[in-house]
Amino acid sequence: MKLLDCPVIGKRPISEFDYLGEVRVPPSQADELVWADYVFNRKGAPGVLRERWYHRPTGRWFVFDRDTLTDEIVAVVDAADVRYEEPRYEIPA
Template sequence: MPLRSGISIMKIITCPINGPRPLQEFHFGGEVRTMPDPNSATDEQWADYVFNREGEPGLKREWWYHVPSGTWFIAERDNRTDEFVRTFLYGAEECDG
């Protein structure tokens, strides 16, 4: 899929609780990652978890925080098209279709 040339400064993100809001109301919380078991992970595996992130273009799972209401949620965003595919509360993804 070709890269979009659109500008995205004023994107709308749909918060699962507050509904669609402009980007300025949110704080980006980084990639969703699963912590390996600190007790069994090697130093290298632990350093990889702590410092490295997935750089490949595609569907990303990200933490986002709606600042005025203090709501954390997860967004799936295709960073090739900068499209928010869906958003859901942590732990709610199984119920969400």
């Protein structure tokens, strides 16, 4: 994929986009291991990954489901579907 079919303005070169990787939501509860897993580990297996992309010229964020094997965008996801509340927990040191 070198052209990304932007849901708002159509096909644009991916050089206009920043790639932020998979959509990650902080765990709702965490101990040290769970938190470290959230901070440092990423999904690497091929398959459909829910990702955030940022279109710099328009300053817009997008959430796409992309098949990392075929490099195809399978779905445009509504950002509201991946919203979260900021958690409020303490992790005992």
